Amino acid sequence: MIKRILIPDILQPVSHYCHAVEANGIIWVSGLVGMNFDGSIPENTKDQFDIAMRDLNTCLEAAGGSSKDVVKVRVFLTNIDDRTIINPKRIEYFGDHKPASTLLEISALVDPRMKVEIEAEAVITK
Numbered sequence: 001m002i003k004r005i006l007i008p009d010i011l012q013p014v015s016h017y018c019h020a021v022e023a024n025g026i027i028w029v030s031g032l033v034g035m036n037f038d039g040s041i042p043e044n045t046k047d048q049f050d051i052a053m054r055d056l057n058t059c060l061e062a063a064g065g066s067s068k069d070v071v072k073v074r075v076f077l078t079n080i081d082d083r084t085i086i087n088p089k090r091i092e093y094f095g096d097h098k099p100a101s102t103l104l105e106i107s108a109l110v111d112p113r114m115k116v117e118i119e120a121e122a123v124i125t126k
Contacts, residue, residue: 001023002021002022002064002070003021003022003023004018004020004021005018005019005020005022005059005062005063006018006019006088007019007020007055007058007059007097008058009037009058010032010037010055011032011033011035011037011039011055012059013035013050013103017030018046019029019055019059020059020061020062020063021028021062021063021106022063022064022077022081022124023064023072025061025065025125026055026121026122026124026125027059027064027065027069027120027122027123027124028120028121029056029059029060029061029063029119029120029121029122030082031070031074031076031108031117031119032052032055032056032059032118032119033047033048033051033052033053033109033111033113033114033116033117034048034049034050034052034115034116035051035111035113036051038049040116041113043113044085045047045077045079045082045093045115046085046086046087048114048116049057049085049086049089049110049116049118050089050114052092052117052118053089053090053093053118055118056118056124057093060120060122061115062091062121063122065124067093067094067097067126068097069097069122069123069125070094070097070120070121071099071100071121071122071123072099072100072101072102072120072121073090073099073100073101073102073118073119074097074101074102074103074120075101075103075104075114075116075117075118075119076104076105076109076116076117076118076120077103077104077106077107077115077116078101078105078106078107078109078114078115079104079105079115080103080105082115082116083103086099086116089099099120099124125126
């Protein structure tokens with residue numbers, strides 16, 4: 001059975017997708033950005049990443065998972081030098097449960113004020 005998850009308390013999708021999908025213990029979380037539910041976007045990358053990570057955690061929990069279940073993340077930055085700014089939050093969130101990871105510098109996100117986006121895959125191993 002496939003469970004498609006839309007979470008009312010985080011930024012709603014800007015296109016035709018849902019926040020997360022869970023099937024057979026596998027969770028796919030769509031790209032999450034640093035925009036608050038009210039549409040505000042902090043100016044700095046750290047605060048944007050904090051929002052994206054908060055929303056990632058919300059999506060994982062809604063699908064029955066947690067940070068320890070994440071097996072792969074992809075982080076998109078508009079400035080690759082911001083890696084040092086977001087890395088402490090990644091370390092704090094994942095702790096000893098290090099996922100596989102890809103980090104990409106991209107030219108832009110859907111809103112020119114956005115600086116970071118993260119997506120994840122998780123496996124629930126209950």
